[in-house]
Amino acid sequence: MGLLAGRIAVMLALATMPVLPGVAQTVPGFRVDDPRHAQLRALDEKATTLFENDDFAQSMSQKTRDAWAALHDKAMKVRVGNLPHPLAGVGLIKLGSMDQIEGKNPSALTHVDKGLALIAPFRDTYPISWLEGMSVKGYVQSIIGDVTAGAETLAQASAYADGYFARVGPKALSEADYMLKSNIAFSHAQALSRLGRYGEAVDAQRASLEARTTSLGPNHPDTVAATYTYAQMLYRAARLVEAEKYARLAVNIATDHVDRKHPSYHRSLEMLGLLLARTGRRAESLDYMERSIAIKRETVGTKSLFYHFGLYNMAGVLLPMERYSDAEPLFLEAERGFRAIEGDNSPQGARALAFAAVASAASGRPEEVIERTRAAMDRVRTPTASDRDMGQRVYPLLVPALIATSQPGAARAAAADYLRETRQIDDAPAFALANAAMMAAWAQGDGAVAAARQMAGLLRESQSLDDDGDLNEDQRAALDTILKIAVQANDPALALDAMAILAGSRIAQANRLVAERLVADPALAARVRTLQDKLKALAKADSALLKALATDKDVDAARAARSAVEAIAEAERAAIARDYPRWIEARGGIRPDLATLRAGLAQDEALLAVMPAFDGVYLLAVDADGATVERTGLGRAAMVALVDRLRGTMTPGGFDRTAAHDLYAQIFTPTILARLGKAKALRIVPTGAFASLPFAMLPQRPVVTIDRDTPWLIRRFAIEVQPGFATGPAAPQRIAMRNQSFLGVGAPAPFAAGTRPAAPALLAANHYFRGGAADAAALSELPSLPGSLAELRAVADRFGSDRATLLVGAQASEAALRAQDLAPYSVILFATHGLVSGQMEGVTEPALVLSPPSPGTGDDGLLTASEVAAMRIGADWVILSACNTAAGDSAQAPAYSGLAQAFRYAGAGSLLVSHWPVRDDASAFVTLETVKAANRGTPRAVALQKAMLKLMRSGRADAAQPYIWAPFILIGR
Numbered sequence: 022m023g024l025l026a027g028r029i030a031v032m033l034a035l036a037t038m039p040v041l042p043g044v045a046q047t048v049p050g051f052r053v054d055d056p057r058h059a060q061l062r063a064l065d066e067k068a069t070t071l072f073e074n075d076d077f078a079q080s081m082s083q084k085t086r087d088a089w090a091a092l093h094d095k096a097m098k099v100r101v102g103n104l105p106h107p108l109a110g111v112g113l114i115k116l117g118s119m120d121q122i123e124g125k126n127p128s129a130l131t132h133v134d135k136g137l138a139l140i141a142p143f144r145d146t147y148p149i150s151w152l153e154g155m156s157v158k159g160y161v162q163s164i165i166g167d168v169t170a171g172a173e174t175l176a177q178a179s180a181y182a183d184g185y186f187a188r189v190g191p192k193a194l195s196e197a198d199y200m201l202k203s204n205i206a207f208s209h210a211q212a213l214s215r216l217g218r219y220g221e222a223v224d225a226q227r228a229s230l231e232a233r234t235t236s237l238g239p240n241h242p243d244t245v246a247a248t249y250t251y252a253q254m255l256y257r258a259a260r261l262v263e264a265e266k267y268a269r270l271a272v273n274i275a276t277d278h279v280d281r282k283h284p285s286y287h288r289s290l291e292m293l294g295l296l297l298a299r300t301g302r303r304a305e306s307l308d309y310m311e312r313s314i315a316i317k318r319e320t321v322g323t324k325s326l327f328y329h330f331g332l333y334n335m336a337g338v339l340l341p342m343e344r345y346s347d348a349e350p351l352f353l354e355a356e357r358g359f360r361a362i363e364g365d366n367s368p369q370g371a372r373a374l375a376f377a378a379v380a381s382a383a384s385g386r387p388e389e390v391i392e393r394t395r396a397a398m399d400r401v402r403t404p405t406a407s408d409r410d411m412g413q414r415v416y417p418l419l420v421p422a423l424i425a426t427s428q429p430g431a432a433r434a435a436a437a438d439y440l441r442e443t444r445q446i447d448d449a450p451a452f453a454l455a456n457a458a459m460m461a462a463w464a465q466g467d468g469a470v471a472a473a474r475q476m477a478g479l480l481r482e483s484q485s486l487d488d489d490g491d492l493n494e495d496q497r498a499a500l501d502t503i504l505k506i507a508v509q510a511n512d513p514a515l516a517l518d519a520m521a522i523l524a525g526s527r528i529a530q531a532n533r534l535v536a537e538r539l540v541a542d543p544a545l546a547a548r549v550r551t552l553q554d555k556l557k558a559l560a561k562a563d564s565a566l567l568k569a570l571a572t573d574k575d576v577d578a579a580r581a582a583r584s585a586v587e588a589i590a591e592a593e594r595a596a597i598a599r600d601y602p603r604w605i606e607a608r609g610g611i612r613p614d615l616a617t618l619r620a621g622l623a624q625d626e627a628l629l630a631v632m633p634a635f636d637g638v639y640l641l642a643v644d645a646d647g648a649t650v651e652r653t654g655l656g657r658a659a660m661v662a663l664v665d666r667l668r669g670t671m672t673p674g675g676f677d678r679t680a681a682h683d684l685y686a687q688i689f690t691p692t693i694l695a696r697l698g699k700a701k702a703l704r705i706v707p708t709g710a711f712a713s714l715p716f717a718m719l720p721q722r723p724v725v726t727i728d729r730d731t732p733w734l735i736r737r738f739a740i741e742v743q744p745g746f747a748t749g750p751a752a753p754q755r756i757a758m759r760n761q762s763f764l765g766v767g768a769p770a771p772f773a774a775g776t777r778p779a780a781p782a783l784l785a786a787n788h789y790f791r792g793g794a795a796d797a798a799a800l801s802e803l804p805s806l807p808g809s810l811a812e813l814r815a816v817a818d819r820f821g822s823d824r825a826t827l828l829v830g831a832q833a834s835e836a837a838l839r840a841q842d843l844a845p846y847s848v849i850l851f852a853t854h855g856l857v858s859g860q861m862e863g864v865t866e867p868a869l870v871l872s873p874p875s876p877g878t879g880d881d882g883l884l885t886a887s888e889v890a891a892m893r894i895g896a897d898w899v900i901l902s903a904c905n906t907a908a909g910d911s912a913q914a915p916a917y918s919g920l921a922q923a924f925r926y927a928g929a930g931s932l933l934v935s936h937w938p939v940r941d942d943a944s945a946f947v948t949l950e951t952v953k954a955a956n957r958g959t960p961r962a963v964a965l966q967k968a969m970l971k972l973m974r975s976g977r978a979d980a981a982q983p984y985i986w987a988p989f990i991l992i993g994r
Contacts, residue, residue: 048142051101061099061108064092072115081119089115107147110139114154124363126161133158148185149201152178156205163212166368166401168410169447172216175209179225199236203229203247210254215410217448219258226254240278242285245271249285249292256296265300268293284327287316291334298338310335329358333373340379340494343709345658349380368411371400375414379494382418382636385656390422412442413453417498420460421505421636429464436464444568451560454567455479456499463506470515473506477518479563481612482556482590492526494635501635505652508639513648514615516641517746520632521613524708524745545601552597555590562586613746619643623960627700630746631688633657633709640688642696649696653687660687664710671937673984678724685719685734702962703738704993706746715936716740717969718987729973729981736970739962741993744922761956762845763820765813767852767902768806769833769872772882809852812902812945816850819949834872835880835888844895848952849929852902852944855920856883867920869901889923897930898952902944921992931961936988943985946972965991 068088074080093112097105113136120129137154144151155178163171182202186194210225230247237244252267271289279286294309314331321327336351352373359370378393394415401411416439423432436457443449443457459472480496492500500519507516562583569579622628622645630641638653638660653660663680670677689697697703705716717735724731734740810829817825826846828837833853843849854870867886874880901921921932933951935944950968955961972986979985 048101048104048146051143051146053146058099058106058108061092061096061106064088064095065108065111068092068112068115081122086116086119089113089119101143104142105139107140107143107150110136110141110143110154111147111150112136113139114150114157117157118153121157121161124367126165129157130161130165133161148181149198152182152185152201152205155181156201156208159205159212160208163208163215164368166410168212168215172209172212172218175205175212178205179209179228196236199232200243203232203236206232207247207250210250214254214257217446217450219254223251223254223258223260226251240274242275242279242283245275245279245285245289248274249289252296253292256299261300264296268296281316282320284321287313287320287327287331290316291331294338295334298341303338303342306338307335310338324358324361326359326362329355329362330369332358333369333376336373336376340376341491343383343661345380345383349377349384352377352380366400368401371397371411372414374400375411375418378415378418379498382422382498384658385636387422387425390418391426394419394422412439413446416442417456417460417495417502420464421498421502424464432464436461444572449564449568451479451564451567452483452495452499454564456495458567458570459499459502459506463502469506470510470512473503474515474518477503477515477522479560480522481518482559482563492523497523498635501637504632504634504637504639504650507650508652511650513641513643513650516639516650517613517615517618517630517648519634520630520639520641520706521746523632523634524630524706545597548593548597548601552590552593555586555593559583559586559590615643615648618746619645619648622704623702625700626702626704627697628704628706629688629693629697630706631708631711632706633661633711638687638711640690640693642693644696644698644700646698647696649692651690651692653690655687660684661710663687664714668713671984673979673982676727676983678720678727681718682720682723684714685721688719689721689734701739702741702960704741704743706743712744713936715983715987715990716742717990718983727981727983731981733983733987735966735987739960739966741962741991743993761820761824761847763817763825764828764841764843764846764849764896765817765825765852766828766833766838766850766871767813768810768829769853769870769882770831772873806853808940808942808944809902812852812948813850815945816848816948816952819953820848831872834874835882835884836874836878838871838884844893846894846896848898848900849894849896850900850902850948855901867923869920886920886923889920890926892927894924894928896928898955899924899929899932900948900952901932901934902948925992932992933965934990934992936990937984940985942977943972943980946975946977947986947989961993962991965989 068085068091071082071085071088072080074085079085089112091112093109093116096107096109096112099106101107113132117129117132117136120126120132133154137151137158140147140151140154155174159171159173159175159178161171162168162174179202182205186198186202206225206229210222210229213219213222213225226247230244230251233241233244233247248267249271252264252271255261255264255267268289271285272293275283275286275289279289290309291313294306294313297303297306297309310331314328314335317325317328317331332351333355336348336355339345339348339351356370356373356377359367359373363370374393375397378390378397381387381389381393397415398411416435420432420436420439423429423435440457440461443453446453455472455476459469459476462468462472476499480492480500483496500523503519504516507513507519562579566576566579566583569576618628622643624645627642627644629643630639632639632641634657636656636658638655638657640649640651640653642649642651655663663684667677667680667684670680707714707716717733717740719734721732721734721737813827813829817827826841828834828841851869856868856870868883871882871884873882901924921934924932933948947965947968950971951961951964954964954967959967969986969989973981977985
C-alpha cells in the first residue's frame with residue numbers, strides 16, 4: 022500500500038485502541054476509565070466513528086474535523102492535576118493526521134506538535150496515540166525538507182515502539198499495533214535513505230517488512246509494498262543481487278495474489294522497472310514502467326499522486342538514455358500534478374522541475390536552466406524548510422548555465438553556496454565534495470584544472486566499481502565541466518582523462534555480458550572483488566582528504582593516507598591488467614597516457630576523438646608533435662540532431678548533403694585540421710551518436726551534386742575507427758607470412774515462417790528475444806539475403822577451393838561453427854543478419870543470425886557477443902558483411918554494439934563491419950579489394966580507402982552514392 026493510503030488504514034484501525042494493563046502511568050492516579058471523564062470518552066467515540074466511515078469523503082469531512090476539534094476543546098477544560106486531559110492531545114494528533122493525509126503539511130506539523138506536548142505526560146497511558154503523533158511529525162519533517170530532524174523523531178518513535186512491544190508481548194498486540202510500527206519504520210527508512218545512511222535504511226525497512234508481514238501476512242498488498250520498498254533500500258546500499266530478488270518477489274506475489282486495481286500491483290511493476298533501469302537494463306525496464314503507468318491511468322486516474330510519481334519515475338529512466346525530448350514533458354506534467362495536489366511549494370514538484378532543467382541543460386538552453394533551477398530552489402527554501410538535496414541537484418546545472426550566459430558574479434555566488442552547503446552535509450560522498458570544489462574553482466577562475474583532475478580521478482574510480490560502467494546524469498554533467506575546463510585551459514591531457522571515462526563507459530555497457538562471462542572464472546572473480554574492495558577504501562580516503570581540505574585540518578596526513586591506499590589499488594589494477602587483459606579491455610580499458618598515445622601513432626597518422634558529453638561535443642586531435650582540444654560550435658543536442666538527420670536520409674536515393682557538410686565543418690575546424698596536419702591516416706574514437714556516423718562520407722566542401730569526384734573525407738584520410746583509446750601498434754600484418762585460408766559463414770536456412778508482419782527496417786536485438794531466449798517467430802520475419810551466398814562463394818574462389826571452407830544453409834549453425842577449429846583461418850567472413858542493441862538488456866545482446874538449431878542441442882540460432890568472446894580466433898580479418906553490425910539501434914547506442922568488439926576479444930586482428938544493410942555486390946567488391954590490398958602489404962586502413970575509391974569509380978549502378986560505398990568501417994586496436 023502507498024504511504025498515504027497506508028496511513029489512512031492505520032489511523033482508522035487505531036482510533037479505539039484500548040489501553041493495555043500493566044502500562045506505567047506518568048501522572049499518578051490517572052485512569053483512562055475514570056467515570057468523571059465519561060463525556061470526553063463519548064466525544065472520542067463519536068469522532069472515531071466518523072473517522073472510521075468506509076466512505077473516504079465522509080471520514081475526511083469537515084464534520085469529522087469538527088468532532089476532533091470538539092474533543093480537543095472540551096478536554097482542554099478538564100484538568101488532570103494541573104494538566105489538560107490527554108484526550109485534548111489525541112484530538113489534535115488526529116487533526117494533524119487528517120492534515121497530513123490531505124497534504125497540508127505545515128498545519129499537520131503544528132497540530133501534532135501541540136498534541137504531542139499535551140499527551141507527553143501521559144505517554145505510557147496512550148502509547149499508540151503518542152506513536153501515531155510521532156509518526157506524523159517525523160514524516161512531515163522529512164517531507165518539508167528537515168530530514169535530519171525527521172529521522173531523529175522517527176528514531177525516537179522506533180525505539181519507543183521496540184520497547185513497548187517487548188514490554189507487553191505479542192499476545193497483547195494487535196494487527197494495528199504492528200501496522201503502526203511498520204509505518205514508523207518505513208518513514209524512518211525513507212529519511213535515513215535521503216540522508217545517505219543506506220545501511221541503516223536497509224535495517225529500518227527490514228523491520229517495516231517484518232512488522233507488516235506479522236500484521237497482514239506475506240501475500241497482502243501492503244506486504245508487497247513493503248517488499249518492493251525493501252528491494253529499493255537494498256539497491257541503494259549496493260546490495261544489487263538481493264535487491265533484484267526482492268523486487269521480482271514482489272511482482273510475483275502481486276501477480277498471483279493482488280487485484281490489478283490495487284496500488285501495490287502497479288507499484289511492484291514500477292519498482293522492478295526502476296531497479297532494472299538502475300542496473301543498466303533501461304530498455305527492459307521501460308516495459309514495466311509503461312505497464313505500470315497504463316494501470317495507474319485506468320485505476321487511480323490522472324489526478325493521483327501515484328500517477329504523477331509514475332510519470333516522474335519513467336522520465337527518470339529516459340534521462341540517462343539521452344531521450345531528453347521524451348523525458349522533459351513527463352517531468353513537466355508530473356510537476357503540474359504535484360503542485361495541483363500538494364500546493365505550489367510541493368517539494369516533489371520542485372524536484373520534477375529541477376529534473377526538467379536537466380533536459381534544458383542537455384538541450385543547450387541555459388536561460389531555461391536558470392529559470393527552472395531557481396524556481397525549484399525557491400519552492401523548497403521556505404522560512405520553515407531548507408532542502409540541501411535540492412541544492413545538490415540544481416547547483417551543478419545552475420553554475421554552468423550562469424557562466425554560459427555571462428553572469429560570472431552570480432556563478433561565483435552560486436558555486437560558493439554549493440560548496441558551503443555540501444561541506445555541511447553529514448557523510449557527504451567524495452563525488453559531491455569534489456564536484457562542489459571543482460565548480461567553485463571554475464567560477465572563481467583559480468585552481469580549476471587541479472580540481473577537475475581530482476574529479477576525473479574520482480569518476481575513473483567510480484567507473485571501475487560500477488559493474489556495468491554506467492554513468493549517471495550527475496557524472497556526465499561533471500565530465501562535461503571537466504572538458505569545458507580543459508578547453509579553456511587548452512589542456513589536452515585533462516581532456517583525454519575525461520574522454521577516456523566517457524569512452525570506457527560506452528565500452529563497458531556494450532560488453533557487460535562479455536565481462537560477466539569472463540569474470541565467471543573463479544580466480545578472476547576473486548581478483549575483481551579484491552580490486553573493488555581496494556577501490557572502496559580509496560573512495561573513503563578521497564572523501565577524508567576532501568573533508569580535510571575543506572576544513573584545512575590534518576591535510577598532510579589525509580593526503581599521505583590517500584596516496585598509500587591509491588598505490589595499493591593501482592598495483593592491484595595493474596596486476597589484473599597484466600594477467601587478464603581481455604577483462605580490462607571489456608571493462609573500458611585502463612587510463613590512457615597522452616605521451617604513450619602519441620608514441621603509438623604510425624608515421625603520417627593522427628588521432629581524432631569526437632565525444633558528446635552532456636551539453637557539449639568535444640574534440641581531441643593528436644599527432645606526433647602534440648595535441649589540441651576544442652568544443653564544437655553547436656551543442657550536443659544540435660549535433661546529435663544533425664547526425665540523426667543525416668542517418669535518416671541514408672537511402673539508395675537520398676543523402677542530406679547540407680547536414681553532412683555541417684557536421685564536417687563543426688568537427689574538422691581550422692584548428693583541428695591544423696593539428697592533423699599532413700597526416701594521411703586518421704584513427705577516430707567516436708562515442709554516442711557519433712559511433713553511428715560513417716566519417717568517410719563527410720564532404721570537405723559544400724556539395725551540390727554527387728559524382729565520382731565528390732570531395733569526401735575518405736579522399737583526405739584513410740580511416741580506422743576504435744572504440745577507445747587503446748595504445749600500442751595496430752594489428753600485425755600476418756596474412757603474407759602464412760598460408761592464407763578462408764572460412765565463410767552465412768546464407769543461413771530461414772526460421773519457420775510466422776504470421777507476423779514484415780520485419781522492421783531496423784534490426785534491434787530486443788525485438789528478437791522474448792523472455793530471455795531467441796524468438797523463432799520474430800526471427801522468421803527477417804528478409805532473405807539472396808546475395809549472401811554469391812558473396813561468400815566469390816570470396817572463397819579468391820582463396821581457392823583447397824584453402825576455403827564454407828558453412829552455408831543448414832550448415833551455418835552454432836553447432837557446426839563450434840565444431841570448427843577457428844585458429845588456422847586467416848580470414849573469416851559472416852554474411853548474414855546482424856542484430857544490434859542500444860541498451861544491453863539482460864541476455865538481449867548483439868548477435869549474428871545463424872540457421873535454426875536442431876532439437877535438443879540447447880542452441881537458439883543466434884551467435885551472441887558473449888558467445889563470440891569465448892571463442893579462440895586467430896584470423897587477421899573478421900568481416901561482418903551483415904546488416905547493422907557497426908552501431909546500435911539508437912543514436913546513443915554503445916560503441917559498435919559490442920559484437921565487433923567481442924571478435925576482438927576472441928583474438929581477431931582487424932574487423933570490417935557495416936553501418937547499415939549493404940548491397941550484396943558492393944559488399945563482395947569492398948571485401949575482396951580490401952583483403953587483396955592488405956595481402957600485398959598495404960596498411961589496412963589504406964586498403965579499405967582504396968577499395969571504397971575504386972568502387973566509386975567502378976561504373977557499377979549508383980556506386981558513387983554514399984549509401985553504397987560508405988557503410989563500411991575498419992575497427993582496429
